[in-house]
Amino acid sequence: MNQPIRVLGIVGSPRRGGNTERLVDDVLRGSQSVGAEIGKIALSDHRVESCLGCLTCYPEGRDRCANHDDAMAAITQRMKEADVWVLGTPVYCYGPTGLFKTFLDRWICFLPEVYENTAVASVIPLNRATLRAEPTLTMLKTTCQSFGLHYLAGLVAPDLLHVADLDRHPEYRVQAAELGRLLPVGITSLSSIGGVS
């Protein structure tokens, strides 16, 4: 490959330096270790307004939201430039955070050039058992399917509630780094990564 794969982490936790961001960082470092170019956006640092459902952009997409002149335009530009998105959200009330869902709702505006040939991995920390991640995981996977995105793999990491809880689970950090190393490979041979996570 001539160009390095570009992996963009998007953190949907309101906490900076929390479990979600640290795991996304581990994924990114894993990708970087095999030659990927990496970047990260923490949604909590940006103003992303909620979709008004005007559907001016639906179904063709639009270069800009008709209502909001917020950070979504710049975020979209960075997503367009990336080959892989690593989407991280903790589970709040059995779903993604409101912060993340507000961002996800705005995807409706995406022109095909934003998501074409893009792959997705997810990082979902949660308190208690894995089962509780299911609605969040299904939302993410089916949304990716709707866009024709290649959903590669997800890391579901239970028993993470407080900021430092990840220190008790070094195994998640190993898995995240492994996922990160596989992502650039996944782009070139999607079929071979089917069994991951």
Add this chain to the structure above:
Amino acid sequence: MNRHPKALALVGSARKHGNTSRLVDEVLRGFVELGGSAEKVYLSDYSIRHCLGCPCYVWKPKRPCIQTDDLAKLGNLMEPAQLILISTPIYWYGPSGLFKNFLDRWIGLPTSVFEKSHVAAVLTMQDTTPDTAGPTEEMLRRSFTGGAWITYEGSLLASGLHHTPDAITSHPQQLDEGYQFGRSLAEKLR
């Protein structure tokens, strides 16, 4: 038991005269017909910041949420209601971000807001595949069952609605289901 139960409806769609809001109206019509009273508010009229993930859940006694927005106002409206009727359109297999921001903040409200409350949900979507609402239904069911304060009365789903705001007006059967849902909720609470 209360001969005149009170309902507070919270519209989780940004479209004030959209399908979600119209279906909520039908639920409330049925509810009021059987002696209840009802108030409807639009979440989009309130400033609702997203939950910051600070550890309010470990503070004993509970402290008020540190966010200075309109959540306390909504809590004050919810507190006297026996029925909290939540509603959201399905966006990308989940609730609207507007609604999810609101739901995430319940953790920071005083428990008196929900004590002995009944919660029911109204969901609307364009898709006709019931699975599309699955994650949202599951999310709400799991969020509202198993707790000590809230009785979850389930959700009503109207599907196959074209994305135009008035699509539901050509679905009299779905509107009627809303009306019947409202009646059954009033009957339970009376």
